[in-house]
Amino acid sequence: MTTANLDQLRERAQFIRTETVRLIEIAKSGHYTSVFSAAEILSTLYYHTMSISSDPKWVDRDRLILSKGHCAVGVYPILADKGYFPTAWLDNYARIGSPLGDHPDMRKVPGIDFSSGSLGHGLSIGLGMAMGLKQQKSPGRAFVLLGDGELNEGQIWEAAQAAAHFQAGNLIAIVDRNGMGLDARTEETMRIEPLADKWTAFNWQVHECDGHNLSELVNTFDNLPSNSDKPQVVIAHTIKGKGVKYMENSRLWHLGYLHGADAQATIEEIIHYEHA
């Protein structure tokens, strides 16, 4: 990975954040901070890690299931950028008649690999895809972006158990470990630590990294084993609302609406944000 590529990934992460602010102003409601914690993860996956093509239906592509479906607003600009649908669709985001809703619909949006919005289902969906891909001897992998709060759901652990049992080495879970749920910090609401130990106990191979450090993300994904019989999990340590100081680690912006000068000022802040 060259520096230039890292610069491109950084620019795309910034693009994800600024577009999120722009689109939510159109919808008048949206999930800022859940996108912002995942911006570098999404940038790395879509612009470096995943094997995808100009055809969103390519059978051997890598899939991404947005188990935390409320981050879809940050993914739509990427899919438009990939040419999967006209960028003009973005300008009508979440308005009546638009294919682009607050949560993603695979039947309406090219490039969305599965519909989501009820938390806790995505890892099982990814496992089913991984099993199907493996059976047809496809090199395709299934990536699943999980929120950390949704790890409270029992189904996640049903899927974790089954994925190890079926040796789904082509299943990669990514935990956006921003530490915050809707009401409070995850550890206050319902403790999920020791998280790495749990995945290890479920017989997954565990990787941890700084989820905003593009170099670490790139290295982590580059070093995933290609022929493992263990499912892989990347615990990406992130900050909810990352990239906008007044949103970072705040529970006030999980769902919100910025407009006019406020939206513009926030976009300016994102552009001038000093990343470590």
Next chain:
Amino acid sequence: MTTAKSTQTKSTEQALGLKEGPATRDAFGEALRELGRTNAKIVVVDGDVSNSTRTEYFAKDFPERFFNMGIAESNLVSVASGLAAAGKTPVAASFAVFLLCNAYDQIRMGVAFPKLDVKLVGSHSGISIGEDGPSQMAIEDLALATSFPNFTVIVPADAPSTKAATRAMFEYEGPVYLRTGRPKTAIIYANDGTNGSTEEIPFEIGKANQLREGNAVTIIACGIMVAMALEAAHTLSQNGIEARVLDMHTIKPLDNEAVERAARETGAIVTAEEHLITGGLGDAVARLVAMRQPVPIQFVGVNDTYAESGEAQALLKKYGLTASNIVDAAKQVIARKS
């Protein structure tokens, strides 16, 4: 496994010459195995009950296409969704009650909403599973399955039509719920000497089979209640009342035309189902009749209660699911005709 007992009464056999046949779950299992040979896209996920749902027949012949997901129905259904999204045609099988009740949200979000080609098969439906008791008895499953947009819901009456239904289910692309039962079931579709071959069984999704003509009342039934409807019609005929009998094997989409015609031509309807009288066949028929051709209706089914453990025949009698209950309902509904 205990030996499943028949729900058929001696009087049915004597009156109609209906012979006892295999359970509908057995027929499903056999048909699935047969289809597995020609349709390589079929894969099966089961929840550690393959010897009860009969997906074990498929598992034995196609072990590489069978995944036992253990006792975790939510995960099982979502895995099926993922398999469908990867180009497979998955069957997700378990006891009807656990499949629909435990995994309702997963079915909604991962099967119904994206309209995926997932075939849900729930066995051990209704109260005729007997001694296993009310926790295992699906009496709400039709209400839950028919509540989903994009869903097709099928309740076959006997073993031969279950095989036909299973074939039809795979010819159709989209979400289906197929309901099977545990006990041996009277054979309806091969007893007239002309339908000896299962291939000849009339089965079209969404199209009722009229089994008997009549003009005084129509009995609309599904599942094991179809045999009882025929028995009831026989009894009514001996009393000078000619009842039409419809095997409404598809609850959704309902055969609106057959129901409307029944209302118009016979002026009274009895529905019969091994399910709560709310949310299933009776409700669907009543809704259509109310809109198109209002006539009196009586409902035979489980009436707002859970059942109990017991011998299947005794349970069906205690909870009002017999031919005699249908006869009574028919007489009552005829008396209400204006």
